[in-house]
Amino acid sequence: MNGHPQAAAAFNRDEAHVDWHDTALWAVRQKRDTMAGTVRNWESLRSLGSQIKAHTLSNLGQYLEQFEKNALQNGVKVHWAADAREHNRIVCEILKQHKVGKLVKSKSMLTEECGLNPYLEAQGIEVTDTDLGERIVQLAKEHPSHIVMPAIHKKREEIDLLFQEHLGTRRSGGDALYLTREARKHLRQRFLQADAALTGVNFAIAETGGFVVCTNEGNADMGVHATPLHIACMGIEKIIPAQEHLGVFLRLLARSATGQPITTYSSHFRAPAPGQEIHIVIVDNGRSNQLGRPEFRNSLHCIRCGACINTCPVYRRSGGHSYGYTIPGPIGSILAPGKDLHRHASLPFASTLCGSCHDVCPVKIDIHKQLFRWRQVIVREEGADFFKTLAMKATAFVFARPGLFAFGGKVGRLLLKITPRFLVYSRLNSWGKQRELPAPPGQSFTEWYKRERG
Amino acid sequence: MSKSKILDSIRKNQPGAIPLPEIDPALFADEGNLREAFTSVLTAIGGNVHAVNSPEAALPILKAAFPDAAKILCRVEGIDLNTVDPDSITSAAELDDLDLAIIPGAFGVAENGAIWVPESALSRRVLPFITAHLAIVMDGSQIVGTMHEAYPRLKDFREGFGVFIAGPSKTADIEQSLVIGAHGPLSLSVFLI
Numbered sequence: 001m002n003g004h005p006q007a008a009a010a011f012n013r014d015e016a017h018v019d020w021h022d023t024a025l026w027a028v029r030q031k032r033d034t035m036a037g038t039v040r041n042w043e044s045l046r047s048l049g050s051q052i053k054a055h056t057l058s059n060l061g062q063y064l065e066q067f068e069k070n071a072l073q074n075g076v077k078v079h080w081a082a083d084a085r086e087h088n089r090i091v092c093e094i095l096k097q098h099k100v101g102k103l104v105k106s107k108s109m110l111t112e113e114c115g116l117n118p119y120l121e122a123q124g125i126e127v128t129d130t131d132l133g134e135r136i137v138q139l140a141k142e143h144p145s146h147i148v149m150p151a152i153h154k155k156r157e158e159i160d161l162l163f164q165e166h167l168g169t170r171r172s173g174g175d176a177l178y179l180t181r182e183a184r185k186h187l188r189q190r191f192l193q194a195d196a197a198l199t200g201v202n203f204a205i206a207e208t209g210g211f212v213v214c215t216n217e218g219n220a221d222m223g224v225h226a227t228p229l230h231i232a233c234m235g236i237e238k239i240i241p242a243q244e245h246l247g248v249f250l251r252l253l254a255r256s257a258t259g260q261p262i263t264t265y266s267s268h269f270r271a272p273a274p275g276q277e278i279h280i281v282i283v284d285n286g287r288s289n290q291l292g293r294p295e296f297r298n299s300l301h302c303i304r305c306g307a308c309i310n311t312c313p314v315y316r317r318s319g320g321h322s323y324g325y326t327i328p329g330p331i332g333s334i335l336a337p338g339k340d341l342h343r344h345a346s347l348p349f350a351s352t353l354c355g356s357c358h359d360v361c362p363v364k365i366d367i368h369k370q371l372f373r374w375r376q377v378i379v380r381e382e383g384a385d386f387f388k389t390l391a392m393k394a395t396a397f398v399f400a401r402p403g404l405f406a407f408g409g410k411v412g413r414l415l416l417k418i419t420p421r422f423l424v425y426s427r428l429n430s431w432g433k434q435r436e437l438p439a440p441p442g443q444s445f446t447e448w449y450k451r452e453r454g
Numbered sequence: 455m456s457k458s459k460i461l462d463s464i465r466k467n468q469p470g471a472i473p474l475p476e477i478d479p480a481l482f483a484d485e486g487n488l489r490e491a492f493t494s495v496l497t498a499i500g501g502n503v504h505a506v507n508s509p510e511a512a513l514p515i516l517k518a519a520f521p522d523a524a525k526i527l528c529r530v531e532g533i534d535l536n537t538v539d540p541d542s543i544t545s546a547a548e549l550d551d552l553d554l555a556i557i558p559g560a561f562g563v564a565e566n567g568a569i570w571v572p573e574s575a576l577s578r579r580v581l582p583f584i585t586a587h588l589a590i591v592m593d594g595s596q597i598v599g600t601m602h603e604a605y606p607r608l609k610d611f612r613e614g615f616g617v618f619i620a621g622p623s624k625t626a627d628i629e630q631s632l633v634i635g636a637h638g639p640l641s642l643s644v645f646l647i
Contacts, residue, residue, distance in 0.1 A: 024630050039565075041481050051475040058472040061464040074614070080457040132636060133627035149627065156629045176631035184637060191637075192547045218583045218623040218638025225580035226546035236464065243608065244477060247601035250618075251482075251565070261495055261566035262601075262620045264638070265583075271614030273579050284460045292467030 003346025008318035012434070017155065022316040024152065029310045031259025032360065039251065048248050050364035053301035056239055057291060063206040063239045064282065070209025074271040076278045084114035087283045091116060091198070091231055092123055094279050098229050100125060100195040104187075106213070106220035107131045108200030109147050109304060110233050110283060113326045116198075128190045130219040132183050139166045145320025147327055148257050148306040153319050187219070197223030201234035201280070202303070203249055207242040210270035211280070214253065214263040221267055230272070233281045236288065237300040249303060252362035257305040290338045295373050299334050301363040308357035308367055314350050323347060330357035334370040337378065345382050348374035409444045416440040479602035488564040488597040489646065496567030499621035500634050502643045509533050509591050512645040516556070519643065520587060523553035529575060530556050530591045540577035546584060555585035559592035559619075559644070561607060565600045568620040569644065573613045582619060588639040590619070594646035 012018055036042045056063060068078045079094075081087035087110075095103065103125055105111065117127045117138075129138045133150035137143060139162050144150030151159070156174025163169040163179055167186050172178045199220045204211040211232060213220045224230045240249065254260040272278040290300055309315050309329030320328035325336040325344055330351060336344035348371045357367040384392075398405050416424065417440055425432045443451075484491070493503045502519075506512050509532035516535065520526075527549070528536045533556055543549060557576060559569040569590055573579060582588050598604050608616070623638030634640065 027630070039482070040484055044481055048475055048477060051472075055472045055474040058469050060468050061461050064461065064464070080455075080460055082456040082459055086456060130637065131627070132625045136627065149630070151627050152630070154629075156631075159628055174628070176628040177633050179628055180625060180633040180636065184635070187637060188550065192550060216623065217625050217636035219636070221583040221617070222580070222637045225578070225583060236460065241474060244602075244605045247605045248477060251601050258626075260499065262563075262568050262618065264499075264619065264621050264623055266568070266618040266620075268616045268618075269614070270612075273573075273614060282460070284456075284463065288460060288463035288467055291464060294469065297469065 004318065004322050004324070004350040005346065007322035007324060008350070011153075011319040011322055012317070018317055018319075021153065021319060025310045025316045028149075028258060029307070029360070032256055032307055032310070033259075035255040035259045035261065039255065045248065045251060046362055046364055049252050049303075049362055050298075050301060052240065052245050052248060053363050054298065056241060057237070057297065057300055059241075060236065060239065060291065063241060064236060066206040067204055067209055067239055068282075070207070071280060072209070074209045076209065076271065076280055079279060079281045081281055081283045081285070083285050084283075087111075087114045087233065087281055087285065088116050088119040090281055091233070092120060092125075094229070094231055095120070095125055095196060096123075098196060098277075100229065102126045102128070102190070102194045103196050103198055104128050104130050104190055104194040104223040104227070105134075105198045106200065106215060106223060107134055107150070108198065108233055109144075109326055110200060110235055111198065112144065114283070114285065116233075128187070128194070130187050130190065130223060131215070131217060132180060135183060135187065136162065139163075143321070143326070145328065146306060146309060147304055148309075153321065188222075191222045191226045194223060194227050196229035196231065197227045198231045198233065199224060201232050201238050202253070203240050203246060204234055204238045204280075205241075205243050205246065206239055208270060210243075210268055211238075212246060212250075213267045213269065214250075214265065215267075216260075216264045218265055221265055224267075224269075225273070228276050230269075230276065230278045231281065232269070232278065233283060235283050235285070237302075253303055253305050256307040256360065256362040286339050290335070293338065296334060296338060296370055298365050299331070299338075299367075299370060301365050302331055302335075303363060305362055307360040307362065308365075311356045311360050313352060313354065313356070318350065323350065330367045330371065331365070334365075334367055334374060337374045341378065341381060345378045348372075348378060406444065406446065413440040413442075413444075477602055479600065482600050482602055484565070484599060488599060489594055491564040491599075492562050492567060492597045493646070495564065496562075496621065496644060499567050500624065500642070501567060501621045502641065504643065504645050505594065506645050506647055508647060509645070512556075512589070512591060515645075516554070516589060516643070520554050523587070525552050526554045526556070527552055527577070527581065527585070528556040529577065529581075530558050533591070543578060546578070546580045549578070549580060549584045552585045554587045554589065555581050556589040556591065557582060559590040561596040561598060561604070562592060563599075563601060563604050563618070564597055566620055568604075568618040570604065570608070571617050571619055572611065573615040579615050582617070583623075583638045585639055587641045587643070588619075588622070589643040589645065591645045591647065
């Protein structure tokens with residue numbers, strides 16, 4: 001089965017680009033640190049975020065019903081979808097009823113998860129992703145490789161070529177200002193010609209029946225306010241109890257995501273404008289199952305900031321596409337196995353378990369611990385690779401026998417010194433593929449300790 | 455029906471009640487001058503902030519900053535720059551070539567430079583997004599410290615739409631190069647009275 005290691009190896013062929021990717025994402029992580037440092041009692045804010053989410057999950061059914069009741073009172077239509085297929089069918093039906101031929105979308109990882117675009121296109125509806133990064137990957141017929149920066153894997157030269165082909169731009173060598181201005185013109189036309197707009201939902205407020213959508217580009221608002229029909233799709237975990245809780249989450253979200261104090265636009269929708277309709281589609285698609293797994297439950301706290309992705313040493317060097325799941329990186333690796341254990345069995349192993357993801361998570365999800373727990377589930381249910389099992393058994397055998405361990409160490413240190421390089425770095429040594437082994441020390445720690453303290 | 459199916463599954467799987475924590479705004483309040491903090495954050499995220507004594511005083515600054523603006527829609531009393539009748543606009547497309555929109559802001563937030571703009575301040579919801587350049591005129595005494603102080607002010611807000619606007623629209627989706635001016639305005643000028 002092809003998993004993360006194989007896909008990561010493909011990404012790693014262009015070493016210079018991997019270095020760029022690694023550095024660019026680390027820079028975002030550093031911006032996040034700087035920004036978090038300016039907030040008084042940041043750690044208390046994270047705790048609040050986590051506690052509000054935990055509380056909400058413990059009353060999720062009640063809050064969803066309260067949200068629906070208030071939304072209906074506000075004149076918003078509410079739909080419920082048990083899975084991706086039902087979600088796609090509902091969205092398509094709403095569009096068909098309104099005779100929509102052209103749909104503009106702002107970023108929604110949920111509709112990616114459900115595969116909405118190909119579904120609607122097969123029904124003859126033209127779908128335009130309007131977030132610049134999403135438009136880039138849409139034109140390239142790819143998927144986002146990051147939940148906040150969808151085209152972070154793409155080089156500017158590639159984008160230049162893509163725009164020359166699809167938007168008729170001149171060759172610019174990847175001039176970001178020029179390309180962004182051209183995309184603005186191109187997408188402005190799409191906004192004004194569209195029949196409907198679809199957005200995600202960052203937060204849905206039970207108390208008011210309203211919801212909040214955050215963007216920097218203004219693309220969600222351009223689409224929604226320029227068209228008579230707004231469809232907003234949300235997972236069941238997007239609910240928060242009351243408006244005052246927005247204060248906590250809007251403070252956490254952009255700072256954790258990109259190191260901004262807040263996104264440019266935090267749009268609060270409650271009721272449709274005159275002559276407009278708003279439809280909300282509430283989607284489960286496996287989330288309520290995850291709610292029933294106590295050891296993985298708090299993965300549903302996630303507010304999709306991407307901080308764990310930016311900090312992850314494995315993600316930064318393997319790229320988002322290597323995960324083969326809508327949400328890449330550490331958070332995706334604990335969500336994906338809950339959806340399809342067999343298919344995503346390699347993901348919890350794509351981690352060093354360093355815990356950096358947990359350190360930066362604004363809602364304190366213990367991602368590293370859940371990765372470890374998923375590994376145990378996977379080995380139990382899927383079995384482990386023959387060589388890995390053998391190696392583990394051999395290691396356990398040696399570690400249980402101190403004499404053998406000491407002898408093995410001596411032999412190993414000697415062998416490493418005298419064995420020719422081509423043998424040490426043979427194909428059997430997968431650790432040494434892109435790395436140098438440390439130089440063998442002259443003595444073991446035990447030997448050193450005995451001499452110094454003995 | 456899916457609604458009951460989903461809710462049944464949730465009720466079966468959700469844990470026992472976990473208490474909802476209280477938010478204590480005082481825990482997060484920073485000392486210092488709110489107006490200065492607001493100005494410095496908003497400037498850092500790409501906004502142009504001007505201190506003026508009256509809305510009228512914004513007029514020469516706007517004229518100097520946008521000498522070529524032909525189509526202007528103004529929603530602020532005292533600034534006589536309107537070239538279009540807001541009530542005559544019947545579709546977003548008619549605002550596509552709008553050069554400048556001038557709107558009132560309700561209040562600002564010092565920690566992030568955001569300004570609350572309720573729907574009632576706009577002639578159409580699309581206005582502050584579709585315009586090439588945006589100017590917001592605001593009472594400089596109406597600035598709160600953090601978002602925890604902002605939401606109590608919106609407790610009785612019942613309008614269908616409202617937005618926190620923090621700076622001009624922006625993107626960094628091409629190799630992380632920051633470009634000011636994505637789909638929304640290319641610039642934001644804020645006048646603090």
